[in-house]
Amino acid sequence: MDAKTQKAEFTRMAIIGAALDLAAAEGLEAITLQAVADRVQLSKSGVFSRVGSREALQKAVIEEFGRRFIADVFVPAMQQPKGLPRLDTIVRRWIARTRDVEAHQGCIFTAGAFELDDREGELRDLLLSEVLRWRAALRRTVLQAVEAGHLRADTSADQLAGEISALIMGQLHDVRFLRDPQAAHRTEASWERLVKSYQA
Amino acid sequence: MDAKTQKAEFTRMAIIGAALDLAAAEGLEAITLQAVADRVQLSKSGVFSRVGSREALQKAVIEEFGRRFIADVFVPAMQQPKGLPRLDTIVRRWIARTRDVEAHQGCIFTAGAFELDDREGELRDLLLSEVLRWRAALRRTVLQAVEAGHLRADTSADQLAGEISALIMGQLHDVRFLRDPQAAHRTEASWERLVKSYQA
Numbered sequence: 001m002d003a004k005t006q007k008a009e010f011t012r013m014a015i016i017g018a019a020l021d022l023a024a025a026e027g028l029e030a031i032t033l034q035a036v037a038d039r040v041q042l043s044k045s046g047v048f049s050r051v052g053s054r055e056a057l058q059k060a061v062i063e064e065f066g067r068r069f070i071a072d073v074f075v076p077a078m079q080q081p082k083g084l085p086r087l088d089t090i091v092r093r094w095i096a097r098t099r100d101v102e103a104h105q106g107c108i109f110t111a112g113a114f115e116l117d118d119r120e121g122e123l124r125d126l127l128l129s130e131v132l133r134w135r136a137a138l139r140r141t142v143l144q145a146v147e148a149g150h151l152r153a154d155t156s157a158d159q160l161a162g163e164i165s166a167l168i169m170g171q172l173h174d175v176r177f178l179r180d181p182q183a184a185h186r187t188e189a190s191w192e193r194l195v196k197s198y199q200a
Numbered sequence: 201m202d203a204k205t206q207k208a209e210f211t212r213m214a215i216i217g218a219a220l221d222l223a224a225a226e227g228l229e230a231i232t233l234q235a236v237a238d239r240v241q242l243s244k245s246g247v248f249s250r251v252g253s254r255e256a257l258q259k260a261v262i263e264e265f266g267r268r269f270i271a272d273v274f275v276p277a278m279q280q281p282k283g284l285p286r287l288d289t290i291v292r293r294w295i296a297r298t299r300d301v302e303a304h305q306g307c308i309f310t311a312g313a314f315e316l317d318d319r320e321g322e323l324r325d326l327l328l329s330e331v332l333r334w335r336a337a338l339r340r341t342v343l344q345a346v347e348a349g350h351l352r353a354d355t356s357a358d359q360l361a362g363e364i365s366a367l368i369m370g371q372l373h374d375v376r377f378l379r380d381p382q383a384a385h386r387t388e389a390s391w392e393r394l395v396k397s398y399q400a
Contacts, residue, residue: 025318110373111315113376114310114376115227115314118225118306128378131377131378158382158386159386159389163367163370163390165370165373165374166370167366169369169370170366170369170370173313176313176314177316177317183362189356190359194397
C-alpha cells in the first residue's frame with residue numbers, strides 16, 4: 001500500500017470509528033453524514049467522497065462492529081481444541097468483551113435489534129444476517145462439543161446457543177441499565193451452571 | 201364516578217393507550233403531544249389539558265405498561281401457594297405474555313432500557329425503579345421457594361432472578377428481531393432445565 005492509499009484508508013477507518021461511537025451511544029438511526037463529519041472535522045462532502053451515502057456508512061458500521069466482535073471472541077477460540085474447550089473460551093471471551101467494551105460503548109447489535117426489530121429494509125437485513133452468522137457459529141461449536149462427547153447427546157444446539165445469547169443480553173442489560181457491577185460475575189456463574197446441566 | 205368524570209377518564213386512557221402503542225413501535229423518545237394528538241384525533245392543547253407535558257405523558261406510559269404487566273403476570277400468580285408453584289406461574293405467564301403481547305407490540309421496558317441506558321434524567325429513573333420493583337418481586341418469590349425447601353438452600357435469589365430476566369430478554373429478541381416462531385417454546389424448555397438445576 002503506498003502512502004497516499006494508506007492515508008486514505010486511515011481516514012476512512014477514522015470516519016467509520018466515529019460513526020461506530022455515535023451509533024453505540026445513540027443508535028444506528030443517529031448516524032448522519034453531518035454528525036460524523038463534525039466528529040472527524042471533515043466536511044460532509046469529504047465524508048461522502050470516502051464512504052458514500054448515509055446508508056453505506058450505517059452498513060460499514062455494522063460490518064466493522066461484527067469484525068471486531070469476531071476478532072475478539074471467535075478467532076482466539078479457534079486455537080482451542082474443538083468441543084467444550086473451544087465453546088467455553090468463546091463464552092468467557094464474550095462475557096469479558098461485554099464487561100470491558102460493550103458495557104461502556106453499548107452493543108450495536110443488541111441495541112440495534114431492539115431499534116430495528118419492527119422496521120424493514122437493507123439495514124435490518126444486514127444486521128440480521130450478521131447476528132445469524134454468529135448464532136450459526138455458536139451452534140456449530142455446540143454441535144462439535146456434543147460430537148466430542150463433552151455435552152450430552154440429546155443437547156439441542158439451537159436451545160443452548162439461544163440460552164448463551166440470552167445470558168449475554170441479560171448481562172448487557174444489567175450492567176448498562178441497572179449499572180450493576182456484579183453483572184459479569186453473575187453471567188460467569190450462570191454459564192458454569194448452564195454448561196454443567198448439559199454435561200454428559 | 202359521574203358520567204362527565206367517566207368520559208374524561210376514558211379520554212385520558214385513550215390518550216395513554218395511543219402513546220403506549222407509539223412508544224412500543226418507535227421508542228419512548230418518539231412520544232410527542234402532537235403525534236399522540238394525531239392518533240386520538242384531538243388537538244395538541246386538548247391532549248395537554250388532559251395529561252400535562254410530554255414528560256408527564258412519557259411517565260404515564262411507563263406506569264401504565266407496568267400496571268398491565270403486573271396485572272397479567274404477578275397478580276394471578278398470587279393465587280398459587282408460596283414457593284415453586286408461584287414462581288413457576290410467574291415465569292410461565294411472563295413467557296406467555298412475551299409471546300402474545302410483547303412479540304407484537306414490543307416491550308417498552310426492555311427496548312426502553314436499551315434506549316435510555318446511557319442517558320440521565322427522570323424518565324430513566326422512573327423506568328429503572330419499575331424494573332427494579334419487578335426484579336425485587338421475582339427475587340422474593342425465589343427466596344420463598346428456597347424457604348419452602350422447593351429450591352436448594354444455596355440458591356442465590358439474585359442469580360436466579362437475573363437468569364429468568366435474561367431468558368425472557370432472549371425470547372423477546374429472538375421473536376421480534378429473528379422472527380423465530382420457536383422462541384417461546386425454547387424459553388419454556390430453558391425454564392424447565394433452569395429450575396431443575398436449582399431443585400433440591
